[in-house]
Amino acid sequence: MGNLHATTIATTPFADQRPGTSGLRKKVEIFKQRHYLENFIQSIFDALEGYQDATFVLGGDGRYYNREAIQKILKIAAANGVGRIIVGQSGILSTPAVSALIRSLKAFGGIVLSASHNPGGPHGDFGIKYNVANGGPAPEKTTEVIYRRTLEIAAFRIVEAEDVDIDRLGETMIGAMRVDIVDSVANYKALMQTLFDFDRIRDAFRSGLTLKFDAMSAVTGPYARALFEEELGAAPGSVINATPLPDFGGHHPDPNLVYARHLYDLAMSDAAPDLCAASDGDGDRNLIIGRGRFVTPSDGLAILAANATIAPGYRKGVAGIARSMPTSGAADRVAEKLGAPLFETPTGWKFFGNLLDAGLVTICGEESAGAGSDHLREKDGLWAVLFWLDMLAARKESVDAIVRQHWTTYGRNYYSRHDYEEVASDGAHALIDALRETLPTLKGKRFGALEIAKADDFAYHDPVDGSDSKHQGLRVMFADGSRIVYRLSGTGTAGATLRVYIERYEPDPARQYLETQAALADLIALSRELAAIERYTQRGAPSVIT
Numbered sequence: 411m412g413n414l415h416a417t418t419i420a421t422t423p424f425a426d427q428r429p430g431t432s433g434l435r436k437k438v439e440i441f442k443q444r445h446y447l448e449n450f451i452q453s454i455f456d457a458l459e460g461y462q463d464a465t466f467v468l469g470g471d472g473r474y475y476n477r478e479a480i481q482k483i484l485k486i487a488a489a490n491g492v493g494r495i496i497v498g499q500s501g502i503l504s505t506p507a508v509s510a511l512i513r514s515l516k517a518f519g520g521i522v523l524s525a526s527h528n529p530g531g532p533h534g535d536f537g538i539k540y541n542v543a544n545g546g547p548a549p550e551k552t553t554e555v556i557y558r559r560t561l562e563i564a565a566f567r568i569v570e571a572e573d574v575d576i577d578r579l580g581e582t583m584i585g586a587m588r589v590d591i592v593d594s595v596a597n598y599k600a601l602m603q604t605l606f607d608f609d610r611i612r613d614a615f616r617s618g619l620t621l622k623f624d625a626m627s628a629v630t631g632p633y634a635r636a637l638f639e640e641e642l643g644a645a646p647g648s649v650i651n652a653t654p655l656p657d658f659g660g661h662h663p664d665p666n667l668v669y670a671r672h673l674y675d676l677a678m679s680d681a682a683p684d685l686c687a688a689s690d691g692d693g694d695r696n697l698i699i700g701r702g703r704f705v706t707p708s709d710g711l712a713i714l715a716a717n718a719t720i721a722p723g724y725r726k727g728v729a730g731i732a733r734s735m736p737t738s739g740a741a742d743r744v745a746e747k748l749g750a751p752l753f754e755t756p757t758g759w760k761f762f763g764n765l766l767d768a769g770l771v772t773i774c775g776e777e778s779a780g781a782g783s784d785h786l787r788e789k790d791g792l793w794a795v796l797f798w799l800d801m802l803a804a805r806k807e808s809v810d811a812i813v814r815q816h817w818t819t820y821g822r823n824y825y826s827r828h829d830y831e832e833v834a835s836d837g838a839h840a841l842i843d844a845l846r847e848t849l850p851t852l853k854g855k856r857f858g859a860l861e862i863a864k865a866d867d868f869a870y871h872d873p874v875d876g877s878d879s880k881h882q883g884l885r886v887m888f889a890d891g892s893r894i895v896y897r898l899s900g901t902g903t904a905g906a907t908l909r910v911y912i913e914r915y916e917p918d919p920a921r922q923y924l925e926t927q928a929a930l931a932d933l934i935a936l937s938r939e940l941a942a943i944e945r946y947t948q949r950g951a952p953s954v955i956t
């Protein structure tokens with residue numbers, strides 16, 4: 411194909427294209443509106459500088475509309491003067507694989523098509539996220555420029571060309587832009603081999619270690635098959651639901667105790683394998699359940715950090731740890747013991763990027779089942795599973811034993827998140843506004859044995875670029891170290907979702923084996939009372955407890 415004609419097409423702005431916690435997420439019906447996707451993609455290019463002739467990475471989690479979106483994006487990119495685009499075969503690339511490719515190829519940036527753990531299909535959700543040259547999600551200053559552009563956009567550019575065959579590996583051209591269709595797994599797999607002791611894990615599987623990994627009919631299937639079964643020798647059938655489906659088989663690809671209940675039940679049964687694990691739609695989250703022991707994501711972060719030097723990729727130790735503010739303080743105790751700094755950031759992986767780039771932290775995590783490290787700039791589900799496998803292989807102990815030993819050493823942070831999903835948006839905002847008003851009056855107040863020591867509206871000052879992010883969640887902190895945090899989700903696509911995070915620290919080994927909801931009962935009751943949740947949301951109880 412020689413010079414193709416690029417046309418400029420007039421358009422009008424949409425008012426609702428502000429990216430949230432992790433990109434722009436909307437119902438498929440919204441994305442399918444005429445010019446909706448085109449406007450957003452053109453706004454991304456309009457917001458960038460100096461990208462002409464540069465390389466970009468493009469791929470998604472295979473959900474409904476992935477393939478159509480890829481064809482449109484390729485044609486818009488060609489019309490905007492992009493030099494080369496690397497596309498995962500059949501449009502498949504996990505979020506961490508995109509991040510890894512951007513870094514390996516020193517690309518200018520990348521576009522991830524995913525709504526992560528949200529359901530897919532014609533009536534489900536779709537999403538677009540722009541990642542920058544370090545491989546991570548664009549920082550807020552960039553997403554704000556993109557958003558402002560979407561409010562003014564008057565035209566987009568697109569070439570008229572045949573669709574590219576994205577199922578066939580190899581190189582093709584759209585006008586002057588080169589398109590490389592690449593293996594979705596190879597680059598990511600090679601990176602994992604530099605971080606973990608594959609021989610040790612292989613030996614462990616040979617000696618009887620057992621795994622059940624559920625790809626939830628989402629993007630990680632091909633990666634998990636290649637890594638766990640083909641490369642590491644886990645028994646055939648260790649990976650289930652391994653074919654990415656456009657509607658994820660009609661399920662929520664969310665690896666939590668509600669949507670992956672069957673894994674929990676398996677792990678608690680007589681037939682339990684040593685490790686049950688799962689990842690989400692786009693492959694950046696992880697669920698870890700050992701035989702008889704669920705590992706909360708907050709504990710998982712702390713345990714990985716405490717054991718990091720077991721893995722070859724982290725032999726040199728941990729420079730620092732970062733966690734999102736609502737994530738439990740379990741990692742703080744590990745950082746303290748390691749003599750490493752601990753950073754507390756707002757929710758969303760984009761806030762870890764600067765800390766990782768500056769070498770201030772090695773391992774990061776969020777309570778929402780995300781963990782990762784400086785190997786790339788996204789959270790990484792299969793990385794976490796490989797880390798656990800390597801730890802099990804090296805320590806030759808069960809998940810349960812590792813967790814118990816961790817609590818004995820560091821104490822246990824009982825932790826739970828209560829989500830009130832899809833409540834009316836007005837009521838949810840009114841709740842937050844009202845609670846914010848009362849924060850200054852809460853200090854010193856007593857509720858039974860609980861005394862409020864401090865209450866604030868979390869703000870973050872980025873120590874690397876000096877940027878400030880305000881209103882990142884309301885914190886109520888108690889004299890005994892317990893905590894309740896309130897914030898509204900920035901990834902939902904219907905109404906509002908109120909997240910309430912509840913935590914209590916228990917240093918006494920004799921009291922570390924209570925059921926979580928029971929251990930937190932008084933704080934849970936207080937969380938509802940303090941914010942008058944039922945009055946504002948008409949909900950007497952949360953819809954999801956994790």
Ligand code: VG1
Pocket residue numbers: 431432525526527528690694695734757758759776777778780898899900901902909
């Ligand atoms: C949620 C999680 C947050 C995570 C984000 C994206 O955001 O709480 O920790 O970074 O999803 O994860 P929110 O604003 O809904 O609370 V993923 O795997 O959906 O890209």
Ligand code: CO
Pocket residue numbers: 526527690691692693694695
């Ligand atoms: Co995700």
